[in-house]
Amino acid sequence: MITTTNNAVNLPEIVVATLRTICGDRYVITDTDILYGYGKDETLDLHFPFDILVKPGTAEEIAGILQLCNEHRIPVTPRGGGSGVTGGALPVERGIVLSLERLNKIVGINTVDHCVTVESGVVTADLCAAVQEAGLCFPVPPSSAAYSFVGGNVAENAGSISSCKYGTTRQYVLNLQVVLPTGEIIWTGANVMKNSTGFNLTQLFTGSEGVLGIITQVVYRLIPAPKHQLSLLAGFEKLEDACAAIVAIKQSGILPAAVELICRNAMEVAAAFLAEPLPLVTDQINAHVLLNLEERSENRLMEAMEEAGAILEKYTGENILTATTTKEKEQLWKLRFNIGAALTSGAKKYRDIDIAVPLSVLYPYIRQVEAICAAHGVTVACFGHALDGNLHTMLQFNAQADAAEEKRVAQVVAEIYDFALANGGVISGEHGIGLLQRPFMSKQFPAAQLALMKDIKTLFDPNGILNPGKVVL
Amino acid sequence: MITTTNNAVNLPEIVVATLRTICGDRYVITDTDILYGYGKDETLDLHFPFDILVKPGTAEEIAGILQLCNEHRIPVTPRGGGSGVTGGALPVERGIVLSLERLNKIVGINTVDHCVTVESGVVTADLCAAVQEAGLCFPVPPSSAAYSFVGGNVAENAGSISSCKYGTTRQYVLNLQVVLPTGEIIWTGANVMKNSTGFNLTQLFTGSEGVLGIITQVVYRLIPAPKHQLSLLAGFEKLEDACAAIVAIKQSGILPAAVELICRNAMEVAAAFLAEPLPLVTDQINAHVLLNLEERSENRLMEAMEEAGAILEKYTGENILTATTTKEKEQLWKLRFNIGAALTSGAKKYRDIDIAVPLSVLYPYIRQVEAICAAHGVTVACFGHALDGNLHTMLQFNAQADAAEEKRVAQVVAEIYDFALANGGVISGEHGIGLLQRPFMSKQFPAAQLALMKDIKTLFDPNGILNPGKVVL
Numbered sequence: 001m002i003t004t005t006n007n008a009v010n011l012p013e014i015v016v017a018t019l020r021t022i023c024g025d026r027y028v029i030t031d032t033d034i035l036y037g038y039g040k041d042e043t044l045d046l047h048f049p050f051d052i053l054v055k056p057g058t059a060e061e062i063a064g065i066l067q068l069c070n071e072h073r074i075p076v077t078p079r080g081g082g083s084g085v086t087g088g089a090l091p092v093e094r095g096i097v098l099s100l101e102r103l104n105k106i107v108g109i110n111t112v113d114h115c116v117t118v119e120s121g122v123v124t125a126d127l128c129a130a131v132q133e134a135g136l137c138f139p140v141p142p143s144s145a146a147y148s149f150v151g152g153n154v155a156e157n158a159g160s161i162s163s164c165k166y167g168t169t170r171q172y173v174l175n176l177q178v179v180l181p182t183g184e185i186i187w188t189g190a191n192v193m194k195n196s197t198g199f200n201l202t203q204l205f206t207g208s209e210g211v212l213g214i215i216t217q218v219v220y221r222l223i224p225a226p227k228h229q230l231s232l233l234a235g236f237e238k239l240e241d242a243c244a245a246i247v248a249i250k251q252s253g254i255l256p257a258a259v260e261l262i263c264r265n266a267m268e269v270a271a272a273f274l275a276e277p278l279p280l281v282t283d284q285i286n287a288h289v290l291l292n293l294e295e296r297s298e299n300r301l302m303e304a305m306e307e308a309g310a311i312l313e314k315y316t317g318e319n320i321l322t323a324t325t326t327k328e329k330e331q332l333w334k335l336r337f338n339i340g341a342a343l344t345s346g347a348k349k350y351r352d353i354d355i356a357v358p359l360s361v362l363y364p365y366i367r368q369v370e371a372i373c374a375a376h377g378v379t380v381a382c383f384g385h386a387l388d389g390n391l392h393t394m395l396q397f398n399a400q401a402d403a404a405e406e407k408r409v410a411q412v413v414a415e416i417y418d419f420a421l422a423n424g425g426v427i428s429g430e431h432g433i434g435l436l437q438r439p440f441m442s443k444q445f446p447a448a449q450l451a452l453m454k455d456i457k458t459l460f461d462p463n464g465i466l467n468p469g470k471v472v473l
Numbered sequence: 474m475i476t477t478t479n480n481a482v483n484l485p486e487i488v489v490a491t492l493r494t495i496c497g498d499r500y501v502i503t504d505t506d507i508l509y510g511y512g513k514d515e516t517l518d519l520h521f522p523f524d525i526l527v528k529p530g531t532a533e534e535i536a537g538i539l540q541l542c543n544e545h546r547i548p549v550t551p552r553g554g555g556s557g558v559t560g561g562a563l564p565v566e567r568g569i570v571l572s573l574e575r576l577n578k579i580v581g582i583n584t585v586d587h588c589v590t591v592e593s594g595v596v597t598a599d600l601c602a603a604v605q606e607a608g609l610c611f612p613v614p615p616s617s618a619a620y621s622f623v624g625g626n627v628a629e630n631a632g633s634i635s636s637c638k639y640g641t642t643r644q645y646v647l648n649l650q651v652v653l654p655t656g657e658i659i660w661t662g663a664n665v666m667k668n669s670t671g672f673n674l675t676q677l678f679t680g681s682e683g684v685l686g687i688i689t690q691v692v693y694r695l696i697p698a699p700k701h702q703l704s705l706l707a708g709f710e711k712l713e714d715a716c717a718a719i720v721a722i723k724q725s726g727i728l729p730a731a732v733e734l735i736c737r738n739a740m741e742v743a744a745a746f747l748a749e750p751l752p753l754v755t756d757q758i759n760a761h762v763l764l765n766l767e768e769r770s771e772n773r774l775m776e777a778m779e780e781a782g783a784i785l786e787k788y789t790g791e792n793i794l795t796a797t798t799t800k801e802k803e804q805l806w807k808l809r810f811n812i813g814a815a816l817t818s819g820a821k822k823y824r825d826i827d828i829a830v831p832l833s834v835l836y837p838y839i840r841q842v843e844a845i846c847a848a849h850g851v852t853v854a855c856f857g858h859a860l861d862g863n864l865h866t867m868l869q870f871n872a873q874a875d876a877a878e879e880k881r882v883a884q885v886v887a888e889i890y891d892f893a894l895a896n897g898g899v900i901s902g903e904h905g906i907g908l909l910q911r912p913f914m915s916k917q918f919p920a921a922q923l924a925l926m927k928d929i930k931t932l933f934d935p936n937g938i939l940n941p942g943k944v945v946l
Contacts, residue, residue: 110831110833111724112720112723112724112831112832112833113831113832113833113862114723114832156669157669157673158669159667159669163666163667164666167644168667168669170673170676171640171644180921180925184921185921186919186921186922186925187922188922190829190897190898190899190917191831191897192829192830192831192861192862192863192897192898192899192902193636193637193829193832193860193861193862193863194632194636194641194829194858194861194862194863194902194903195829195899195901195902196629196630196631196632196641196680196899196901196902196903196904196905196906197899197900197901197905197906197910197914197917197918198906198914198917198918198922198923198926198944198945199677199680199681199685199926199929199930199944199945200630200643200676200677200679200680200681201922201925201926203643203673203676203677204672204673204676204677206673207669207672207673208672208673212672223726224724224725224726226726247585250585250587251584251585251697252697253696253697253699253769254769296726296727297776299772299776300773300776303770303772303773356663356665356666356667356668357665358583358585358586358664358665359585359586359587359666360583360585360586385667387666388665388666388667389586389665389666389667390665390666390667424663424664424665425663425665426663426665426668426670427670428668428669428670429665429667429668429669430667430669431669432669432670433669433670433671437670441670441671444663444670444671445670445671446659448653448657448658448659449659449660449661449671449674450671452653452659452674452933453671453672453674455932456672456929456932457672459928459929459932460925471671471672472671472672
């Protein structure tokens with residue numbers, strides 16, 4: 001656990017006074033109890049103290065804050081819903097935490113142009129509900145949608161269980177309002193479906209993890225809401241067959257809205273945690289494949305179901321379960337959605353490795369992970385977005401791990417990354433780099449690419465005040 | 474016509490000698506007849522003389538050339554298939570034209586991971602044919618696919634008739650090999666479906682029009698080839714009804730693989746040029762809407778056809794024509810594909826404005842264009858990718874236009890851009906900025922955005938040697 005306990009305000013008085021003028025007294029907070037909650041996110045048990053929490057209400061206030069902090073060289077860490085798992089919102093160099101929570105308005109939904117404009121502090125689930133009511137759909141909410149913010153989703157280029165059909169956050173971002181570290185407010189793109197004008201600043205900011213600018217508004221492209229859904233669950237005796245079935249589904253072109261793989265190790269930990277009878281959890285079954293099918297007509301859904309069923313049947317002799325009601329779907333997905341909770345029960349924590357590898361490497365990757373973890377005596381649970389080659393590889397260890405255990409886990413992480421990178425993978429498919437994965441950037445990127453990224457960071461943020469210690473600097 | 478006639482080699486002898494060492498004598502060309510063809514592209518009748526044509530065979534040779542040119546501050550204009558219509562490949566500051574034509578290998582097609590690696594000088598149609606043979610599909614070839622290069626498609630973020638279903642080039646680029654102006658060779662991304670590691674250099678280079686680096690290899694994501702296609706053609710008495718039908722198709726979620734609108738003015742010019750009976754070309758019909766439907770099963774295709782047909786019937790009493798064979802499709806699309814040729818017949822030329830506007834602005838945009846053109850006595854043909862709000866607005870004028878006519882056309886262009894920009898549009902949906910549209914960048918972008926783009930250009934290309942005079946500098 002990395003932490004320091006000194007929480008005295010270390011900023012010049014003139015800065016604090018100016019912050020109060022910009023945001024109003026109420027939104028400049030030094031109460032240490034409140035600050036404590038803003039010094040952590042969902043990344044392990046990391047906590048960092050800092051000086052002042054500000055909750056600006058407009059892009060203009062944020063511009064004022066950044067100008068001030070630039071002048072005084074004060075670190076500013078932007079914060080969304082605090083759902084990040086790589087430490088992107090942690091104030092590692094003290095200074096100011098800038099919460100976007102007051103930028104929570106849905107500015108407008110356009111039902112002809114199929115787009116929505118939202119402030120970046122809107123909770124993802126609220127966005128989804130609002131556009132759903134207008135007959136539209138934001139199809140790639142992350143699993144953290146109930147509390148993550150739209151701005152954080154964009155900053156991390158968040159993935160979704162449905163990314164295999166619909167892509168990641170990036171594919172829906174048309175335009176961003178961003179406050180640059182120097183205090184300029186810009187729009188990066190335009191609210192149109194095709195745009196070949198100038199460098200694509202929209203995509204440069206998307207996934208830049210709050211180190212190039214603070215996103216204050218997001219324009220998302222939307223799709224008409226798909227009306228017909230069902231889930232399928234298949235159990236496999238052999239992991240190899242489950243992986244082969246997934247490849248066959250990709251080849252078919254069916255395009256399910258989820259293709260999740262759950263390996264034996266993840267099944268076991270979740271089943272033990274839930275301690276109840278669960279569908280297709282037996283001694284012989286060593287892998288689950290879960291599909292969501294989403295189509296715009298009942299006919300299409302039935303056709304997709306038959307095709308997907310026929311493919312799965314080629315690779316398993318077990319029953320294939322179908323769920324159409326909400327209750328049935330919850331039952332099929334219950335094991336999958338309890339893996340995380342299971343891994344943290346009993347005074348444990350986990351390190352979530354969210355590598356992405358080419359689909360052709362999926363099976364050898366899992367076998368290699370198992371071998372590495374076995375060699376070091378580390379418990380692992382492998383599951384996730386298999387069709388995209390993006391697996392959560394969760395290393396479980398004691399919440400109060402001693403140095404030896406921490407070291408063992410670190411060694412396993414390093415070996416897993418080495419294998420993934422040597423086989424065409426990347427160190428993050430959807431969580432981003434943040435603080436936690438920064439040490440591995442030089443494993444993935446040669447010096448020339450890293451230098452280019454650092455130069456871009458310096459260009460946007462010459463004094464390095466914005467979210468320092470993250471991604472590349 | 475902007476041109477200069479001086480075509481003497483103006484480079485230091487040591488530079489020419491070093492180029493010969495790098496590329497081999499054969500690929501360093503000074504023959505003025507050959508050079509002439511490389512001094513123009515498809516942009517109006519523009520031609521620019523330059524000093525030397527080089528045809529390197531590898532990324533390493535290109536790196537050597539760029540290092541040399543950086544040292545001697547010599548402009549380098551990269552060139553693909555020469556199909557650009559905004560002058561992106563024109564050597565406006567003389568120096569070297571660097572043709573990518575020898576980088577023409579399809580490096581590999583991966584049928585499990587659904588991606589293809591190609592050198593940037595591969596002709597787009599050759600790429601499409603090769604992946605089709607492997608059961609896969611690159612779904613967004615531009616209309617120039619028969620001679621445009623893959624690298625040029627990426628550099629311009631080319632659009633396609635099928636972009637309304639599949640997106641633009643950008644959505645398929647996973648990874649790029651790029652030679653930076655300083656001579657470094659980098660890969661920008663990784664060959665995986667999800668990637669949240671570092672700044673997205675891949676998307677920064679995509680659409681950067683050869684001013685940030687020279688693309689030498691492209692990794693495209695592919696999709697399983699859709700197996701069932703048909704075309705529909707509907708004629709409308711009123712343009713307004715045609716536009717309303719297009720909006721209704723978008724609302725339905727059918728997702729056709731083309732939704733083209735052809736306005737009366739474009740119909741007339743193409744019909745006169747073809748001088749033969751054409752489907753649904755009558756006095757009463759003032760707009761055509763052409764759809765391509767592409768689905769993975771016959772059932773889906775029939776369902777989509779019925780739905781699309783029902784929507785079109787709500788907005789027109791005219792017959793709706795269907796084409797399933799290649800020959801039938803050619804007949805339905807004949808008028809659409811002859812508009813360009815029609816506009817250049819009879820010693821005429823055209824300026825292609827490829828604005829994109831929000832779909833809600835499509836109808837008022839066309840009416841405004843008609844009014845502007847009528848006021849200035851300029852012939853216009855409006856047609857194109859209506860569902861995306863991306864219309865080709867072709868202003869026809871005399872190939873040997875006098876100054877007054879050139880001025881009139883320029884005035885019309887300016888007024889059209891003003892209207893589009895004031896209504897949320899952009900100056901290019903798919904052609905890019907290049908040389909021709911650079912003067913309009915400051916209309917679309919406020920100073921802060923433009924400054925940021927210029928700073929990015931300077932960061933990548935400190936001496937400004939790469940494709941000077943384009944996009945932003």
